[in-house]
Amino acid sequence: MDIQQQAAVSDPARQSGAGGATAAAGTATNGQVINDVGRLPLVDFHEACGRILSAINTVIDGKEEAARLALTVLLAQGHLLVEDVPGVGKTMLAKTLARTIDCSVHRIQFTPDLLPSDVTGVSIYNQDKHSFEFRPGPVFANIVIGDEINRASAKTQSALLECMEEHQVTVDGRSYRLEPPFMVVATQNPIEMEGTYPLPEAQRDRFMARISMGYPDPRAEMDMLENHQSTSPLADVRPVVGMADVRAMVATVQDVYVSPAVKEYTVNIGRATREHPYLRLGASPRALLQLLRAAKAAAALDGRDFVLPDDIASVSEAVLSHRLMLDRKAVTAGEDAPGIVASILAKVPVSGEARRPAV
Template identity: 60%
Template sequence: MVHALPASDEIADLAETAARIRAGMETVITGRPDLVRHTVAVLLAEGHLLIEDVPGVGKTTLAKALAHAIDGTVGRIQFTPDLLPSDLTGVSVYRQADQQFEFRPGPVFANVVIGDEINRASPKTQSALLECMQEAQVTVDGVSHPLPRPFLVIATQNPVEMEGTYALPEAQRDRFMARLHVGYPSAAAELEMLERQEDADPLGDLRPVTTSSHLQHLTAVVRRLHASAPVKQYVVALASATRSDPMLRLGASPRAAIQLLRGAKAIAAMSGRDHVLPDDVQELAVPVLAHRLLPSTDARLSGRTVAETVQSVVAATPVPAGAAAHRPGRRATG
């Protein structure tokens, strides 16, 4: 099915709304504009986000800031080793009065689901999110229950080497569109953070800048953005290169290529453009691909990170002719 390409006013509305979401989040997340930009891109691309870093750098605060910026429902899950899958998805309860089962939904039935420290739960509980994230539904006792739209999972995790953590299964990592690292702020940003949060919580002043229904419209605009055949060939070439790289023993899946293109469309739309450029793909290559890949034994012994390998793949993969050209018949807007 061929969809109509987005109009210029739709692109302008998306770029303006994204800018307001970012501005609100940056009042809470100080000094890390690229982190906020990529977080909003995942939201607009209908992906799910994994935030990984050491404790105390603002992973959960970033997730809360995005949730506060959307006037939708928010579900919160604190992952612990004794958490059960039904604690996430919900359960069917037998009502003695009318002798029927009643489904009581779990916290995943929300527009934004914040999963705190996902890798502290057992692999069985982690896997309970697989159907939710891929199909936007939950099946309990043979009955499927659709999740509200839009639906976004933002999960935080500590590095796997830390005590009491479990590595996420490959299938679970592949459901996340991107993995972002918060990192330590600069000295100036940390000083500003101390001044802002000395006697107040900036999250308390963050107000929604868009509704869930408007967000659904914006994600539809992103899906309709133009990606030329050479740009798509470039995405496929990057994914294929990871599958044959000697530094990797597990390359990118076809799902990774699809989500890389969707993320690139979101970056293009946020920049006010109605078409995707190779730069948009390259910007998200590491966040979208690195967490899905597994290093080879040689890479581990040499101390080479997966992110470095992805950067090498991007540098070595030529951009197809015509991929950087504007789409004929429409003037570029940014």
């Protein structure tokens, strides 16, 4: 397998240092001033998000919501699973998001014969130096696009577990840090099951959100046929933000305030999934943590520095649905995970304190 090795491998001795995704103080690539704690002012944050979304929407017609959610996951330091039928733009969305950022990008085509070392890298003996040297795999990038992830064996899929959760790779007893920002965008086709290996629950839980592209509306398809029939629109996409910008934007999201009442509302939603009669498996503690992180990013995208219950509700379906395991009674009753999440949101009460902005 031909693997591009564009990302430098960090020395393991640096592992004890902070690995947070905060930018250094100074000036970002677009001239915006980053304050002394590595955060962008909220106005500049919103303007940078607008540039990213505008660039994505020039390529993906009629999918503004999917583009916004993909950006939300990136800013919340999560990973995205794009699940839909072939030809609706799953890989194109991942590629376009990667192109809008001036960072390293690697794409992995998952196949049944792919090995874990093809993903993480391998130690090769150097005869001149009489020692082993680590050759990093394609996972050493800021954005990793995993195309058709469910076509690889469970053993190869498990190679992503450590890097997605801990942002590091361990090979031959040595750990190598993955530089922030780090995001895995994986695609899979839920219709064709022949020759596929379903993702285990432990791995599905590591994806912050799952989205489905869906078919575009007739107007968007007409625009696509009119504008994209001769050349790929992806060829015209240029980076609109740099890595320093993204790190500062992530730090801005981390600084968004969450009141105790909103945290209680989040916990109540999680407990409701665990007690629901149609579910065998509810939301994990990791799911609630990622739900809150996604809500903070959604609030920042709306120009606020505090989270409202509406932010929690707006990302709940994408964050929770793919983690829930339905009971047989649910299948018999014709229920699905998104519908159950919607019913839980309709029943879980919201206190008045949760709707009040931070003072």
